[in-house]
Amino acid sequence: MGAQQCCDNPTHKTNSLQIDTGKRGKGFSGGDNGPVRYVSANANTPSYEAGKLATQQRAAVRRRSSGEFNLPAHHNEKQLVYPTDPISAVEMLRAGNERFVNGKVLAPHRNMERVRNLADGQHPFAAFLSCADSRVPVEILFDQGFGDVFVVRVAGNVVNPEVTGSLEFGTSVLGAKVLYVLGHTACGAVKAAATSEAEDVPGLVSSLFYHVQPAVRQAQGKVEKAVEENVKIQAQQLAEVSPILRTLIRQKKLVVVGGVYNLKTGEVQELITIEDIPKKPSE
Ligand SMILES: [Zn+2]
Known part of the structure; x- marks a missing residue:
């Protein structure tokens, strides 16, 4: 999959994670602003390499070159995706720690809507x-x-x-x-x-x-x-x-x-x- 356009602005493109719209899982709610989205590792996932987990260093280089954590502010990644496989899950954590270290935190899923949505299951x-x-x-x-x-x-x-x-x-x-x-x-x-x-x-x-x-x-x-x-x-x-x-x-x-x-x-x-x-x- 090539570059994806994240919004109507033609200058904003990302070739980061493939995002699929999926069904809402039982007892699970999506982000702060809508239904959950699902992601599976694929060739464009920074932590994915020849079907396996790429090293942390190699994934970081690929993530930086894709500009993934320099997304424009209106690209609302508070609506985070839900990983469907282990490689995507590791990628979520790696990217999250990089955001933290670089002072670009999203602080996702920290409001009362999220709290209420989780009351029946996790x-x-x-x-x-x-x-x-x-x-x-x-x-x-x-x-x-x-x-x-x-x-x-x-x-x-x-x-x-x-x-x-x-x-x-x-x-x-x-x-x-x-x-x-x-x-x-x-x-x-x-x-x-x-x-x-x-x-x-x-x-x-x-x-x-x-x-x-x-x-x-x-x-x-x-x-x-x-x-x-x-x-x-x-x-x-x-x-x-x-x-x-x-x-x-x-x-x-x-x-x-x-x-x-x-x-x-x-x-x-x-x-x-x-x-x-x-x-x-x-x-
Ligand atoms: Zn200790």
Whole structure:
């Protein structure tokens, strides 16, 4: 598909996402100004490359060259599209974080109309396991709003059975198409696991240490490296341990992404993407 015209003004053209008009999903409402629109990844989607997820860097270059996040103000992208596949879902998050970093936020889906429309059901396109840190508000840093993302937050973004169960619900029942494990620089939980003994911290805080210690060992005690290793380990654990998540990945209905949010720059850097899990001989 070539360049699309976004409005009556012939100077405003975009060759970004293909937008299809679809039916309204059950329990799901559209943007602030109309029915929901649907988008599927195609050759013109920045994050799509030869049928697979393009790297974050390559997608960013393509997005910049298409001028996608310099859209004219009247091109009302508050009426955001709903991704129908994992690549489109990852693209939504990548583009949202770029808008946030570049000060071009749309702050979509944050009004009472949206709240009322969601009262009877939710249909988030992404599920998150992120740290509980107050400086990592997922909806804000990915420029999303009510009903867009299903978020589990726990210090150190660690996996346990309750976390896994919540994320299985967010994906297999609610339909999230990307499962994102989000760590952040200078994570206190990782730092504590790397530098403290259980008796040095109050109450049950040390219960987190057990989950983070494999990453700390792998990073030889270096905190920033351990943050990255921890994201990768937790993402791999979710993808491999849960039969439900594993199946969704193999069916190409879900992709798992792990990334680190930089507290100073606002940028999220992806470290791992899991698009497939080969079957073991026993399966
Ligand atoms: Zn943290």
